[in-house]
Amino acid sequence: MRRGLAAEDRGVAMEFQSYALYPNKTVRANIGFPLRMARVPKTERHERASRVAGLLKIGGLLERRPVELSGGQRQRVGIGRALVRRPSVLLMDEPLSNLDAELRAAMRAELLALQRQLGMTVVLVPHDRVEAMSLADQLVVIRAGRIKQAGTPEEVYGDPATEFVASFVGGMNILPLCLAGAHVAGAPARLAMTETACPGEGADGTTLVEIHLPSRASPLSGTTPDDTD
Structure with a gap:
């Protein structure tokens, strides 16, 4: 990332754990808000918001407000607001932690498919080892601000560098x-x-x-x- 570049020009978007949706705005307005701040014309904002909503399977919810949505639908709106900017890098802070177990499993599959389809870099911070192992191409295990091991999920699982890493990835006995x-x-x-x-x-x-x-x-x-x- 180049130094001195304004935040809005860095091609980085953030998807928050708590969704952080505007309660008084519709789904369309929530998704299109970053474009509004960038002074993108209204017609183009609506077109891009509709396109992203269709990609996330919430095209029929564009005129609803957050209070009228389920947890999974709010999650998709938050992701859509990040994607509508067409970022080079997407940061995701525990994006599935507020969902129930069944919905989390479904959203994991959708997130993986979406990342493959768009071809963007996603930096995801989970505290759930299943999410980490199933979604990552490269896995970095951090403890107390220090990197304990980095590698593919298969490498980290098959050859954990420390007892902490082994206990994190799970599925093994430690003697x-x-x-x-x-x-x-x-x-x-x-x-x-x-x-x-x-x-x-x-x-x-x-x-x-x-x-x-x-x-x-x-x-x-x-x-x-x-x-x-």
């Missing part, structure tokens, strides 16, 4: 083990189970165990190894 032998790619690791520092292979008081990792299901499928036969 108090330490490595007792060199790791060989493709071979099961030999680990010593202990609550203290590893005293060495074969030392008294330790148990060497051989770990066979089951084939992992894709984190995008929503299944775990226990779900497979």
Whole structure:
């Protein structure tokens, strides 16, 4: 992003967790408001608002006000207001957190399809691991303002860098083990189970165990190894 560029010229739009819709404006006016502030002619505003509403499947709601909409419909209006500017980057702050479980699952699929269709960069901040794993091309796990790991969902799930990352992505057991032998790619690791520092292979008081990792299901499928036969 170039320094000194005015905020309205940066090609960045924001979709808020709380929707932040104007209660006294219709859906059409809410979606078209950024264009109004940019002094886009009224005819063009209405055309672009209608086009975006159709894309989000709320074309029949353009004359309603937010109080007359469901949570999912308000979510779509908030997204439409961000998209109508045709941004290069869309920032989304927990966009599904106010929806019930069934609607969240449906909106996840719609958001993914919309991003693929428009081809824009979306920076999404979820606190739900299912949303993170199912929507991201690149996943960044942050704790206390520091990046703990970055990579594809498959990389982060298959090879978590820290215990925190492993607990965040879920679907795995975390045991108090330490490595007792060199790791060989493709071979099961030999680990010593202990609550203290590893005293060495074969030392008294330790148990060497051989770990066979089951084939992992894709984190995008929503299944775990226990779900497979």
